[in-house]
Amino acid sequence: MKRIEEILKSKLGGTKAEANPSMDDALWNKVESGLKGSLPAGGTAGHAIGRTWAVFGGVTLFAAGVGVGLMWDEKQFHDPVTQSIEATDVEEHVRAQSSSEAREPQSAATFSEAEGSSNSSNEVEPTLTDASHEHAPLTSSALNTLNNDRTETVEREPAVQTAMPAQPSADAGAPFHTQITEAPRSREGQPVLEPQSPFIPPLALNPIGISGDHNSAEPFLQHMNRNMPAHARHFAIRAFGGLTLSQFQYRTEDLRAFSNRFHTASSGGGGFAFDFEYKDQDWSVGLGWLDFAQRLEFEHTWQTEFTDPNGIVSVEIDQISGDTIAMETGPLLVTATHHRHVRDFNHISAIVIPMEWRKQVLFSSWTLGTGVGGQFLIRTGANGQSFVAEGTLARFDDADLPRQRISWSPTARVYAGYQFFPEWQLDFSVAAGFQPMGSMNREDLVNPLLTPWEGQLRTLQIAGGITHFFQASRKETNP
Amino acid sequence: MWVAHDLAELPLAVEQMESNAVPLDSNASLVEKSLNGDAGAQRGLFDSLLPYLKSAVRRYIWSEDDVQDVLQEAFIRIFSNLHQFDASKGKVQTWATKIAVNAAITFGLKASKRSEQILSLAPEIQEPAVLDQLNAEALLSRLKALPREQYDVLILHAVDGYSHDEIAGLLNISSMTSRKRLSRAKQWIASRFHVEGSEMILKKNIDHETD
Numbered sequence: 001m002k003r004i005e006e007i008l009k010s011k012l013g014g015t016k017a018e019a020n021p022s023m024d025d026a027l028w029n030k031v032e033s034g035l036k037g038s039l040p041a042g043g044t045a046g047h048a049i050g051r052t053w054a055v056f057g058g059v060t061l062f063a064a065g066v067g068v069g070l071m072w073d074e075k076q077f078h079d080p081v082t083q084s085i086e087a088t089d090v091e092e093h094v095r096a097q098s099s100s101e102a103r104e105p106q107s108a109a110t111f112s113e114a115e116g117s118s119n120s121s122n123e124v125e126p127t128l129t130d131a132s133h134e135h136a137p138l139t140s141s142a143l144n145t146l147n148n149d150r151t152e153t154v155e156r157e158p159a160v161q162t163a164m165p166a167q168p169s170a171d172a173g174a175p176f177h178t179q180i181t182e183a184p185r186s187r188e189g190q191p192v193l194e195p196q197s198p199f200i201p202p203l204a205l206n207p208i209g210i211s212g213d214h215n216s217a218e219p220f221l222q223h224m225n226r227n228m229p230a231h232a233r234h235f236a237i238r239a240f241g242g243l244t245l246s247q248f249q250y251r252t253e254d255l256r257a258f259s260n261r262f263h264t265a266s267s268g269g270g271g272f273a274f275d276f277e278y279k280d281q282d283w284s285v286g287l288g289w290l291d292f293a294q295r296l297e298f299e300h301t302w303q304t305e306f307t308d309p310n311g312i313v314s315v316e317i318d319q320i321s322g323d324t325i326a327m328e329t330g331p332l333l334v335t336a337t338h339h340r341h342v343r344d345f346n347h348i349s350a351i352v353i354p355m356e357w358r359k360q361v362l363f364s365s366w367t368l369g370t371g372v373g374g375q376f377l378i379r380t381g382a383n384g385q386s387f388v389a390e391g392t393l394a395r396f397d398d399a400d401l402p403r404q405r406i407s408w409s410p411t412a413r414v415y416a417g418y419q420f421f422p423e424w425q426l427d428f429s430v431a432a433g434f435q436p437m438g439s440m441n442r443e444d445l446v447n448p449l450l451t452p453w454e455g456q457l458r459t460l461q462i463a464g465g466i467t468h469f470f471q472a473s474r475k476e477t478n479p
Numbered sequence: 480m481w482v483a484h485d486l487a488e489l490p491l492a493v494e495q496m497e498s499n500a501v502p503l504d505s506n507a508s509l510v511e512k513s514l515n516g517d518a519g520a521q522r523g524l525f526d527s528l529l530p531y532l533k534s535a536v537r538r539y540i541w542s543e544d545d546v547q548d549v550l551q552e553a554f555i556r557i558f559s560n561l562h563q564f565d566a567s568k569g570k571v572q573t574w575a576t577k578i579a580v581n582a583a584i585t586f587g588l589k590a591s592k593r594s595e596q597i598l599s600l601a602p603e604i605q606e607p608a609v610l611d612q613l614n615a616e617a618l619l620s621r622l623k624a625l626p627r628e629q630y631d632v633l634i635l636h637a638v639d640g641y642s643h644d645e646i647a648g649l650l651n652i653s654s655m656t657s658r659k660r661l662s663r664a665k666q667w668i669a670s671r672f673h674v675e676g677s678e679m680i681l682k683k684n685i686d687h688e689t690d
Contacts, residue, residue, distance in 0.1 A: 004665050004672075005637040011615045012638045017533035027547060028525055031554040388648065399560050443585040446560055446578070448649045 061353045061376070062274065062287040234277065235472060238286075238427060240465030241270025246292035248346065248437065250387075251454040258387040259455075265295040265345060273354065275467070282358040284371065289380075291349040292459055296384070300391035301339045308332045342393070346384025348437065348457070350377040356413060367417035367425070377435060379405040386439070386453055394449040400439050409435035409459070417467065425467040434458045506571045514561060524571075525554060531572055532579040538619065538634050539583035549586045553579040580639055584631070584649055621671075625664055632657050633664040 248262040271288015311332025316325040353376040360369025382401050385393040415429035438454040439445065445452065506527055512520030532550060540546045557575050564574055622630060631650065635641040636657075643654040643661075650657070 004668050008618075008633070008637040009640075011618055012538065012634070013640075014531070015534045015615055016530035017537065019530065023547070024526070024529060027529075027550060027554075028522065030551045031525065031558070034551060034555045035558055392644075394648075397563065399563060442651070443589070446556065446563075448577075448581045448584075449645055451648070 059287065062272075062285060064285075235470045236275040236425075236467045237470065238273040238275060238284075238465050238467040239270070240273065240286075240288070240427065240429070240463040242268065242461065242463030242465075244269055244290050244292050245460040245462070246294055247458050248294045249456050249458070251438075251456060252452070255387055255451065255453050258390075261296055261298040261387070262346070263295040263297055265293040267291040267293040267347070269352075269461070270463070271352065271354075275358070282360065284354070284356050284358055284373075286352075286354045288352045288354065289349065290352050290377075290461070291347060292457060294346045294384070294457075295343070296346060296393075297341075297343045299339065299341050301337065302391065304336050304338065306334050306336070308334050344385055344393075346382075348379065348382040348384075350379045352377055354411070356411070360415075365419045367415075367419070369415050369417075371411075371413040371415065371429075371431075374408055374410040374433065377407050377409055379407070386450060388449065388451045394447060394451070396439060396447060396450055399446040400450060402438065402440055407435050409433045411461075423469045425469070427463075427465040427467055429461075429463050429465070431461040431463070432459070433461075507566050510561060510564060510566070510571050513558070521558070528554075528557070528572060528575050531576060535576050535579050535639065536583045538638065539580065539587055539631065541623065545586065545590070549583050550579070552586070553582040556582065576639070580635070580641075581649065584635075587631070588650070622668075625667055629660045629664040629667070632660040636661055 244267050245264050246267075247264040249259045250256050267290075269288060269290030271286055271290075273284050273286030273288075275282065275284045277283070309331050310329050311334065313328045313330045313332065315327045317323065318325050354373065355375065356371035356373030358369055358371045360367050379398070379401065381398050383395075383397045385395050388394045411431050411433035413429050413431035415427055417425045417427045419425040435457050436454070437457045439450060439452050442452050506524060509520045509524040509527065513524050529550070532553060533546065536546050536549050536553070540549050553575075556578050560578075564571055568574075622633070625633065628650075632646055635646050635649070636643070641649070643657040646652075646657045647654040
C-alpha cells in the first residue's frame, strides 16, 4: 500500500502545468488589481499600510481632541453685555467679565437690566461701573464660596492675579478686583463704542506661571475658568508609561475548556494624553502604544502502547551468587507514559487612542480621580499559539486575525497625582478594561491547522507619568 | 515502566513541520526583491510559481474557470503574506503550494456541484494498446473516478504530503476519518491497478465501469 503512495507522489508531485501566455498575463493583471497597489514599494506590504493608517488615524483623533479643548466659546464674545465693553481696554473688560461670571447667579438680574439698557441707550459705562464696584467685594465672597469645596484654604488672589494677563504695576499684589477705564465719550457725553471687532485673537499656550509661594495648579483643577479671564483655558499634557497585564479567555464553545491554560502575563506600553475641559467637564484624549502578553502554560500527559518484540519476559537468577542463570525474551506489550510541559507567550500589540471623562478631587497637592471611557485599539501585530484539540496547539500570527484591525475596549481608571512644582505633577494610575480577540473564519486562515476561535482579553494597565499644565490665552492683536 | 523508544516520532503538536535543512531556493532572491518593491521580481516570482501552483490546483479543481479563480485568490494571499515566508524553513515553492492547495480545498468545500463536476469532467481515457505505463495526466484522470472525499484525502496525503491531522483540520473531519478514507482509496486503487516497479498499470480485466 505504501508503494501506491510513493508512485502517486513521484508521478503527480512536483509536476508543472504548461504555460498559456495570454491566460497567464490575464491572471497576473487580476492579481495585481486584486492587491490594489498593496504590493510593497519598500518594506512589507500589509504591515506598512496597516501601521501608516493606524498612525494617521491616531494622530487625527489626537489633534481633534486638542481642537475640541481649544475651541473658543463664541457666545461669550458676542454677548450683548460683552459687546458693550469691548470698547474698553481688553485687560480691563476681561476682569469685569470674570467677576460678573463669579456672581452669575446673583447678578443675573443686574446683567439683564444692563443688557436692556445697553441695547436701548448704549449707556454701558454707568451700568458697568456700578456693577464693578459691587463686584469687587462680592468677587471675594464668590471665591470664598468656591473655597468651601477644598479641605485646605489656599490663597487664591496671587494665583488668580498671575494667571491673568499682565496688569499695570499699580495692581501688583492687590486683591482681585475690577478696574474699568472710562470709555471714550462723544461730544454729547454718550460713550462712543468702537465698532465691534469680529476678529478673534489667536490662542497662545502659556505655562501657568504661578508665583513661587503658591504651588497649586488649582486654576486648572478647580474649574476656575469661570473666575478667570474669559479667554483663558487650562490644559495639561500627560506622558504615561508602565505595565500591562492581560489574560485571555476563549468564548468558542469547543475551546472554552482550554481557557485555564492561559495565564496572566505582563508587558508594557506608553503614550501621551491631552487633558482639557469642555462643557465644564474634564476630558482626556491620548495616543499611545501597548503590548499585551498572555502566558500559555500547561502539562500534557498521554499514554501509548506498543509491542516490543524482544522484551525481557523473565530472568532466572542464582539466589546465592546473583548470577543470571537464564533469560527469556519475547514480545511484550509496553505502555509508555509521556509527559510534556508547554510554556509559551502570546502577544498582541496595538496603537491605542484612549478617551475618557474624568472626575477628580484635590487634597492639598494631591489629586485623586477616576476616569471612565475607553480606547480605540488599532492592532499592529500578534503572534502566539491557540488550541486545536487537547494538548495540540497551532501557531497563529497577525495574518490569521481579522482584517478589521480597529476594536473598542471600554476602560475604567483610577489615578492619583502629586504636584511637586507649580506646573508639574507626578501621576500614578490603574486602568482595567476588556477587548475582543478572535481569529478569521476557517476559509480565510493562513494557517490551515488552526481552529477558528473567539475570545476576550481582560487587561489591566498600571502606569506612572508626569503632567505639565498649560494655560491657553488669547493674545491681543489689532485686526 | 517502559519508556517509549522514540519520543520524536510521537505527535507533540500540530505544526507545519518543515525540513531543518536550508535548501537551495532559486526563488529566494526573487522573494527578497519582491519585498523591496521590484515589480520585475514580483512578475518573475509569479511566472516561476505559476506552473507548479496550476498543476497543484488542477488536482483539486476540475473546472478551468474555477482554477483561474483559485489561482488568483492564492497569489493574492501569497503576495499579501510574502513577508511571513521564512526561507530557513523551506522553499518558497513548497510554501506557496500549500497556500494554493488550501485555497483550492476551501473553494471546493464551497462548491455545490461537485457530483456534476465528476460526471461531466471525467475525460475519455485512451487506453494504451500496451498497458505498461500511465502518464500523470491519465493517472489523475482515472483517479478522479474515486468518491470525492476519498480522492481529496488521497491526493492531500500521498501527493501533497499533508498529515492526517492537517487533513482533518483542513476538511473539518477527524484524523480517524481521514485514515479510513485513505485506506478505502488505496483499496480502490489496488483493485484496479497493478503495481509493477514504479509504475501503476491499469488492470486489463477491469472495464470502464462507473464507480
